Amino acid sequence: MDVTPIIDPLNDAQREAVTAPAGPVLVVAGAGSGKTRVLVHRIAWLIQVEGVSPLGILAVTFTNKAAAEMRSRIEQLLDMPVANLWVGTFHGLAHRLLRRHWREAGLPQTFQIIDADDQQRIIKRMIRNLDLDESTWVPREIQWFINAQKDEGLRPGNVDDRGDHSRRQLIKFYEMYQDTCERSGLVDFAELLLRAHELWLGNPELLSQYQRRFRHLLVDEFQDTNAIQYAWLRVLAGDTGVPFVVGDDDQSIYRWRGARVEHIRNFRNHFPGTKTVRLEQNYRSTGTILNAANAIIANNSTRLGKKLWTEGDQGEPIRIYAAYNERDEADFVVNRIVEWTNGGERRSDVAVLYRSNAQSRVFEERLIQLGVPYRVYGGLRFFERAEIKDALAYLRLMSNRADDASFERVVNVPPRGIGARTLDTVRNYARGNAIPMWQAALTGAGGQLSARAAGAVARFVEIIDAMERDVSGLPLHEQVDHVIRASGLIEHLEKNKNERAEARIENLEELVSAARGYEPGDEEEDMTPLDAFLAHAVLESGETQGESWDDCVQLMTLHSAKGLEFPLVFIAGMEDGLFPHRRSVTDAESLEEERRLCYVGATRAMRQLYLTYAEQRRLHGVDNFGQPSRFLTEIPEEFFEEVRPRVNISQPVFRRRDEPQSGGMRLGQRVRHRKFGDGVVLGVEGSGAHARVQVNFESAGTKWLVMSYAKLELM
DNA sequence: AATATCTTGCAGTCG
DNA sequence: GCAAGATATT
Numbered sequence: 054m055d056v057t058p059i060i061d062p063l064n065d066a067q068r069e070a071v072t073a074p075a076g077p078v079l080v081v082a083g084a085g086s087g088k089t090r091v092l093v094h095r096i097a098w099l100i101q102v103e104g105v106s107p108l109g110i111l112a113v114t115f116t117n118k119a120a121a122e123m124r125s126r127i128e129q130l131l132d133m134p135v136a137n138l139w140v141g142t143f144h145g146l147a148h149r150l151l152r153r154h155w156r157e158a159g160l161p162q163t164f165q166i167i168d169a170d171d172q173q174r175i176i177k178r179m180i181r182n183l184d185l186d187e188s189t190w191v192p193r194e195i196q197w198f199i200n201a202q203k204d205e206g207l208r209p210g211n212v213d214d215r216g217d218h219s220r221r222q223l224i225k226f227y228e229m230y231q232d233t234c235e236r237s238g239l240v241d242f243a244e245l246l247l248r249a250h251e252l253w254l255g256n257p258e259l260l261s262q263y264q265r266r267f268r269h270l271l272v273d274e275f276q277d278t279n280a281i282q283y284a285w286l287r288v289l290a291g292d293t294g295v296p297f298v299v300g301d302d303d304q305s306i307y308r309w310r311g312a313r314v315e316h317i318r319n320f321r322n323h324f325p326g327t328k329t330v331r332l333e334q335n336y337r338s339t340g341t342i343l344n345a346a347n348a349i350i351a352n353n354s355t356r357l358g359k360k361l362w363t364e365g366d367q368g369e370p371i372r373i374y375a376a377y378n379e380r381d382e383a384d385f386v387v388n389r390i391v392e393w394t395n396g397g398e399r400r401s402d403v404a405v406l407y408r409s410n411a412q413s414r415v416f417e418e419r420l421i422q423l424g425v426p427y428r429v430y431g432g433l434r435f436f437e438r439a440e441i442k443d444a445l446a447y448l449r450l451m452s453n454r455a456d457d458a459s460f461e462r463v464v465n466v467p468p469r470g471i472g473a474r475t476l477d478t479v480r481n482y483a484r485g486n487a488i489p490m491w492q493a494a495l496t497g498a499g500g501q502l503s504a505r506a507a508g509a510v511a512r513f514v515e516i517i518d519a520m521e522r523d524v525s526g527l528p529l530h531e532q533v534d535h536v537i538r539a540s541g542l543i544e545h546l547e548k549n550k551n552e553r554a555e556a557r558i559e560n561l562e563e564l565v566s567a568a569r570g571y572e573p574g575d576e577e578e579d580m581t582p583l584d585a586f587l588a589h590a591v592l593e594s595g596e597t598q599g600e601s602w603d604d605c606v607q608l609m610t611l612h613s614a615k616g617l618e619f620p621l622v623f624i625a626g627m628e629d630g631l632f633p634h635r636r637s638v639t640d641a642e643s644l645e646e647e648r649r650l651c652y653v654g655a656t657r658a659m660r661q662l663y664l665t666y667a668e669q670r671r672l673h674g675v676d677n678f679g680q681p682s683r684f685l686t687e688i689p690e691e692f693f694e695e696v697r698p699r700v701n702i703s704q705p706v707f708r709r710r711d712e713p714q715s716g717g718m719r720l721g722q723r724v725r726h727r728k729f730g731d732g733v734v735l736g737v738e739g740s741g742a743h744a745r746v747q748v749n750f751e752s753a754g755t756k757w758l759v760m761s762y763a764k765l766e767l768m
Numbered sequence: 769a770a771t772a773t774c775t776t777g778c779a780g781t782c783g
Numbered sequence: 784g785c786a787a788g789a790t791a792t793t
Contacts, residue, residue: 116783144783168783242783310782411779414784431782439786465769472769592783612781634780650781673778674784 058130059097063090070330071095073297075103075268077324079275079317080299083361084346084656085337085618088299089119092271093126095297096138099269101131107138111267113286114142115274117593119616123273139267143282144242145592147249151240152580152588157259158252161238163453163584166591170437172196172241175233175458179226182480190226198223199230203243204311206250206281237457237489243281250285264291274616275300275320279311287323296324302357303350306612306650308643317357335361335656337618339368342662345692346655352687353645361656371693373685374665378676379412379626382667383419385696386623389663390425390606393621400426404607404619406654408632412625413608420606430609434594440542440557441564445590447540448533451521452583455489464494467545470509478502479510516540529582530569537561611654622658624651627666628679651684664693723768731768 060068067087070080071094082088096112099105114120120140128134139146148166151158167175176192176199202212209228214221234240240248253260270290272278275298278286290296298320305314321327335343343361350356376382390403405416410432420427435441443466446459453459461480465471478501483493493499494514497507520539524532537543543561546554573585580588607619611632626632633647655662666681725731 142783245783307782309780409780411784468770470769474769594783610781636780671784 056098056102059094059101063087063094064334066330066332066334067091067094070297070332071098072102073328073330075295077295077320077327078297079320079327079329080297080332081317081329081357081359082299082301082332083335083359084301084304084653085335086332086361087336088301088332089123089126089273089616091332092273092297092299093123093130095271096123096127097130100135105269107135109266110138110269110271111146111289112138112140112271113146113273114140115277115616116613117142117145119273120145142592143278143285144245147245147285148588148592150249150252151245154252154256154259157256158248160240160248161453161455164238164240165449165453165456165584166245166588167234167239167241167458168437168591168594169196169242170442171239171458174462175239176226176230178461179229179233182484190222195223195226195230199227200241200243201311202227203241203247204279204281206247206284208247233457236487237455238453239456239458246279246281246285250281250288253285253288260288260291263289264293268293268295270294270296272296272298272300274304276302276305276314276317277307277312278316279307280313281311283313283316290324301359303353303359303649304615304653306615306646306653308646314355331359333359333361335363336365337659338363338656339366339660341367341370341692342655342658345371345662345688346652348689348692349648349655349684349687350652353648355645369661371662371664371688372696373627373693374663374696375681376665376667378669379415379667379671380419382625382665383415385665386416386625386663387419387423387425389623390420390621391423394425398620400604400606402620403623404609404614404617404621404657405623405625406609406611406614406657407625408611408634408650409626410610412631416608416625425606426603427606427608428603430607431613435560435563435567436590436594438557438560440546440560441590443542444533444537444540444561444564445587447517447520447536447542448583449587450491450517451524451536452581452587454491454517457483457490460490460494463540464513467541469513469541471506471513475502475506475510478506529571529586530565532583533568533586534565537564611650614657615653618657618659620659621661621663622654623663623665624654625665626670627664627682627685628670629682630677630679631670632682633684648684651682663696725766725768 060071063071064087067090070078070091080088080091082091092112096110099110100107112120112123114123120142124135124138124140127138139149141149151160151164155162155164173192173196176195177187180187180190180192180195202209209224209231212220212224212227214224234244253263267289270286272286277300286296298317300317302314302317305312308314321329338346340363343363347360374382374385376385386405390400393403394400407413413429413432417427417429436445443463446456446462449456450459450463461476464476479490479493479498482498482501483490486493486499491514494510497510500507502510516539520536523539524535527535543558546558546561568586571582571586571589573580573582573589611624624632629638632651633644637643637647664685666679666685668678670677670679723731
């Protein structure tokens, strides 16, 4: 057998990992050191050299995109399809298991997955039903709390209230929310993972069946696994499973989602005899880019410690551009992109990265103006658009009448005379009798409705029932097509003849073609094509949509750029408060996470890296003056040069940290006030005599102070 | 009950 | 600057 294609393209460290004997392996792999390659080659090695059946291998990736890429690279390397190899995200794999074993997992066969938006609606409605004040009990915070508990693997009964009143209330909300979901057969993202874990714990024979099957467990982006994912994996590994995990503590950017870098550090304790391999040679970026990235990340205190190096050239300096405002920033970036493509380079080799999705708009406007094709990743994804979710809600209700969330969403969309009062009656009746709202609607809420309302409700019930009848036996896309028409959604939008409505109709039609192009994987064996499609819509939310490999400039958040690489990279919005984000600057740990995010961003660049910031930025419709990001000041001067094409600009250029502006105030700065005591700067607004700072004082709370009056002492 | 107009709060990152 | 929610109007 010829193994040269598998091991020849590898360096020594990579080869050591790929050919390691069966036993736990931890690969600490820096950015661009070929970690995907190691995983792909390891799998190929197992199959071709060790003779492991693809059936016995489980590979976990972080995104669906990465999963698809891994599979195709393995197939390319082995030159054969490996359909029975399980590759997917934790969520995708958990879903697959729950579909297979819904009974053992205690779920209805028709359970459906909800996204964060659906989840929030359910919580909002719950708070309203309880007649509680939404400003005291903020739905978003309740949602955050519930998900955090689930990420830690905790059910309401296991959460410690710490004797705290409001915590006790949050636990109650968790309990109620969970009841609602269970009555409606709904499963949120975190629940997928928790249920899959409980599936192991509650069914030892099932577990051992999977333990026997999956001897080899490979995990990518291991630094971003959360407690429940890691627990799930450890249980599955048991005493016989052989984990092979790849990660980089410097690229851990999902702490806010429950991910824990400690998993990398603890791995060796959990799996005795672990072989550790370090990959530090970088094949991606120029020396300058690497040096700068190394310098930035060196400011973090909690690291395993690692320094990337390259045999390649130093390359060009990093370029820093101080824009006047966010439009100037976009102008600059797009002009550089045009120069790039005029030089014969490809647009798809360019990425514009930013901290938050809202930043994409200005770039889009400018790109459209100049006719440059682009693609935005993330943001408002296809399956998250309101009209698409309406259509999906019809489909879900058709498939599962107990889905109250979907019922509420579409019962009066388009308007059919079922208003708030009618709905209240139906809802109360349903709650009183512990039945789904659909049931309640069938009986006209036990006869409590007025004749007119009862008629309207009956017509709605008939629409859904008729839909199900008319659709049976049709291919998936025709089902979808029928439903968007029979629901009246299209007609409703047609009446409304503005541009936005037209775009929405196009989106609905796009949904039909998405259904036409959808092929259920083999994991969806037991599901109807419709249910499989609905699950796909929530889990992928359009990530793999529009895979039309047109030559497009790529716009995305720093988070979604993880794992990707581009010859030319722009990181925009390098301002304190934006990046690092204002919510992360008051806490050392989250600030370090922001710094890792910066490191991730910088190491995406292969040849050229631009960092831009705006001196003035419009946020929420008001102009704010910001300071250059502290991360910029962490780059040694020999690695960058400033770009300043505009002449006669009164504003000075990029300032080093210690040159004071606004009296040296920056976010996160600790200050002392004569009366209020010690605090932390949360915001800076304006400049000169009008400059104001927002300070969170330890004892006096949050206050806005005019800088020229309040004599704040820097600490 | 539906439609038109206003006000509010908002956006931190993801599957 | 935009969308959802609240309020006013028909």
